[in-house]
Amino acid sequence: MFENLEEASSSPQSSEGKKSNSGASLFVSDSPMNYDEVTPLKSSQEGIKSPYLIRLVFEANDEHNNVYHHRKDRNLPMTMEYSRDIGKSNSNDIILKMDNCYKLYDNLVFVKPHKVLHNTKMRPRWVNKTLVEILGSEFKMPKEVVTEMIEENVISVKTAKPNSISLLQYKLRPNDQIVTVDWKNEKPVLYPRFIKVLYHDDKFLVIDKPTSIPVHPAGRFVKNTLHHILEMAYSKKLYLLHRLDKVTSGILIHTWNAELATIYGEKLKGGSVTKCYLAQVYGDFPEITTTNTVDLNGQTFNVDDHGFIHVKNKLVYHQNEWTFIWRAKVTDTNESHEEEPTNSIIDTAYTLVKRIYYNSSQHSSIVLCVPITGRTHQIREHLRVMGYPIINDVGFELTNEKAEQWENPWPEKWSIMKQFKDDDDKCAESLLKMQFERHHKQCFKEGDFFIHLHSYYYAFHDENPVEFISDLPNWCQNLDPSFQQNIIIDMCRKINSKATIQKF
Template identity: 30%
Template sequence: MMDKESEWEIVRWLWSLQRKGRWRMSIGGEDGCIGTLALSWSFAGFRKTEKLRMVHRTLAHCLQDPMETVFPKTKIPKCSKEEKKLLQKAAARSRRQERKRSLEDFLHYESINISDYYFENGLRKVFPYHFMFKAYVKRRWIDRPIHEVLLDEFNFPFPDIIVKKHARCDSGDLRVNDECISPDYLLRDSDMISHKVHRHEMPVLDSPIDFIHEDDDLLVINKPASIPVHPCGQYTLNSLTHILARQYDRRPLRFTHRLDRMTSGLMIIAKNYDASLRLATEISAREVKKYYICRVDGHFPDEVEDSPSTLPQGVIACTQPLGPLCSKMGLHAVVSESSGGKPACTHFKRLLYDPDTNTSLVVCRLFTGRTHQIRIHLQYLGYPITDDPLYNSSDWGDKRGKGAQYGVPVDEVIRRISAHRSKDSYLDFVHGTESSISGFDRLRDHLNSTRSALDKEVRDRLLQSFDSTCPECIRFYKDPDMKCLVLQLHAYRYEDRQRIRIRSFQNIISSVNDSRYMGTKSRV
């Protein structure tokens, strides 16, 4: 026999259906008890589901035993506004979870066959292709001209094609809600921006992906450096998501955490919704311990002045809050919480010190997952990661950002870093750049002279992908330096609440680029 509260829950549910126009219901009886309950169809052809049949059986049972008076006879039971909102949110959450659980593919896989790979000088490259960027207007973009948003929020190597020549707008490559607009169009809430571009992806290392473990729920891999996890910026096919799908036939995968593009190491990937929900819950509850190993400049200390005394010997904690410094470049720094910084905590411990190179091997444990957290905290302590092109640079001042003291205004730091990260520094000029020579002929001469080692099929495919309206097609770049592809930071260990440990030591030597650190004798 059902309890009285459950019986009244059914009555409330039926009443809600009546309010939606699906039922006609009347409740009557003596002394406020359920005496009769008449149900009739409101829509012809409305089929009874198994749930409705169960309700009929339950109501038939309810009529046999009168219930105590819960509501006055003349009052219809209703939920409060707060209860109704909670029920609606719970129902919406349940529907979203069910859709995710049954999802067999994702939107970012739509472009998986948009182009192909080719390989050159140990790098994985992608043939140029036309791509449609789509994005809904963010709150901070509302009532701003679209050309201003494109310049401020996105990295366009040639913004003049949008602002000066109106080429993208006039050709229809730049649209809002699938309609042509002018560069001065003011964005509104719920607008969808579509931008068609001829895309030249950045190259990544042609490194194999090691599979550490795989079962029906989880996939554990060793991610190579230089490869971003998700499609972003100038990476789509050269992302881990698409490489695993195309080369290793692993799709769809659900990533519950990520590593920076230049960071190598272990990644735990869910293969279904239930596994991703369980793993994401553990990570958000900080029940998963994450350990990294890196090489830093200088003799990393055993203690610092403001380090808590409760820490184990040799462990140094950094708890400086972190926040974005320049969202357009993905640049972050130590930012006070009053200025929008978020709490962050990292523990460090020195393993070895090499006096010949004046570098230390350091183990790091993350307690939060802020962007570039380890790199920024090490910079703040004054021991940045060796050869870190972003956070180990004189652009941050004479002390390279130690103690978040730059010696110059923050805007000047951003300007310096932006200038040094320009793609123009990788330009590879070739002969025959006179205006009388067409862009197609320049590309053909460049392929035949500088890149003659490529197969003829690859060169022909590159010529076929030429777009006369794309400025990138007539600009030829050298391959990026290794220090811009590989960061000496490796995720080597995860441990969950069940004490399940996953470790990867075989790639630590290559990750820190110095086999002397793995010797048996410590030099402290």
């Protein structure tokens, strides 16, 4: 119940580099990279494995566990697949037999509900409110459901100063905790037939993340996460170096121990890493070659000598939320036309954006995005404010259309929990059936599962430089010859993130 409180192609061969048939390339040199003159890095011959697949195999022991079951009134897309890979076999491929808690239904992966104990710390806005008020406003739980759950001791309060007041009338204090015995209904994700591993050695595990799958456990996702599935595949603990939104695809880098994660995590923060994303946006994104500034969607942005538009704005962290604060003119001025909340943390988001392709028939553009900072939803927000939102990006909040379709699950869920309070297996099966039926009533959009944003290039610049290049996403596969991947890679290699941060 309290889940959402936990919430964020083959590369060209260089003169000295070794080309990978897979689309991933790794280059290593013995000396630090020269930021003034970027040159191809020497290929490492140690520890390199040719890319391979983690193939997901599900049991088929009931009518729901069938990937070919499909509703006739809609066409949910499969996770971004590279057809040239799916039929290929590699001796390094991992066949991962999924636990029977994973169920396939309508090309989606569901997780059988499981019982959890939530200990939720107080939020400042909850102080002096009752459980009925908090759970009704925050989680849309009907008053009668909350009342019964309190009476059945399913919901309780851990407090340092207990008193004789009924829990229904009790007003919560700053150090209280709400304790709940709940059943976690994880949200479904698109069925990925495989996860592509781009590179694997004793330091890194680099994958081409499928879209729709969250990276790490948070909110309504625990087992239906990439991190959980990868740890099942390798039977080892993994450490994330960075994160991607669940609707984003592309390069995702892990390490095998906490020490490496700390070392490379600091590099990510310090500007010694170049990150490049590809995004397909609606409209004819401007190609700029001569001006120093450009006006877009009522904002003025600086443009550098290489044609990159510099998008920079403040973020304010206030009451457990980050908010983007935009100025009337996005330049170097310090004048702000929006008030910043008091008692808040001020930070900055900074992205470079450049058009690399325009498709006149689709009236869409592909842009190269270089996040200098790494804030939540940064690229998505910056492109939206520029007036060129990412294709399929339906936004970060529930739309009115979805709100009208939404049906409160709590009355039915609590009814099942009461009916099978002494039989966990039957309770889990009944809650899963409820989830299937609710899914059958919903109308999904592609943007609920994927957007046209892809993590394409990562390079670490230190005493042992290393770079990773992913395959192009499906939405880049059928473009005309003017879209040349080697030009994009060269462009990525020449980006000087460290110098940009120093100026910034």
